[in-house]
Amino acid sequence: MINSQPVDEFHRLNHRLMPSGTPFEYAQGSVIVPEESNELRTYVFLEGAISLERQNNRLLLGVVAAPGIFGLGIGAMPTQEHYHLHVETSCRGYHLPASTTLQLLDKYQLWRDAFYWMTWQNRALEARDQQLIGTSSYAQIRATLLTMAKWDDALRARIGVMTYIQRRTLISRSVIAEVLAALRQGDYIRMEKGKLVCINRLPLDY
Structure with missing residues (x-):
């Protein structure tokens, strides 16, 4: 990752999101397919490592070790791409409806923390593109x-x-x-x- 993970921001987000979440545990080798759910979800990983793969061409975007949040802003603007989450090491965390995530961000004024977290994710993807696009x-x-x-x-x-x-x-x-x-x-x-x-x-x- 290009910059250090915004851990303090994660802890503030996790503190408010967790009470509304549904716990999960996945074994190594499991694949989480978000679009199979009937609702848009935010996934919060507390332990383990996850890789993010684009479904249409199976391109791996990266591996992230916990803590991690996927789909933090998906309730505001759903993505047109579909992604799979591959469990690289056994993981534990929780998920909650994306609409609930937005309500909690509003209620507890967590937009600054969400902004920092999502900016860090974007910078990591930028670094990946810089390494791989147009290079030998x-x-x-x-x-x-x-x-x-x-x-x-x-x-x-x-x-x-x-x-x-x-x-x-x-x-x-x-x-x-x-x-x-x-x-x-x-x-x-x-x-x-x-x-x-x-x-x-x-x-x-x-």
Whole structure:
């Protein structure tokens, strides 16, 4: 993420949203499909890690470790795109109707906190676009490896490098495999059982 997560704002939002929420727990590998619900919902994650995937082309937008909020403003302006939430590590949280979220933001004057949270999300997506749009395949792979290196050890141990890069960039698996093999041979990265262990350094060009 480009900036530090606005944790204080999250806690203020969570304090007011949680009493109206319905708790949930999902096991690793579960897929949450928001459009299957009869109502627009806000999802709040208190534990675990979630990846956001665009449904029409299965493009992975990113992985977020809790705490996280999805659909905070969807009640004000529904999205035309459909997204799936993939549970990367077992998670716990709650959901509530998006209309209730808007009512609570009004009632408790939480618009500033909501603005900060949504701005942080937008900046993260901007950073992703800057890394991946109009760049070479190697530059995209390199940027994705650097992103994974920032995760904690537990998350890296659960997500395969090849699969994550392919989902995030849509680059062919053969190209990704060739680049990863060269980086491992040059001792630029270390992997075990398909998972990223560490990055020693990455060349700017391939």
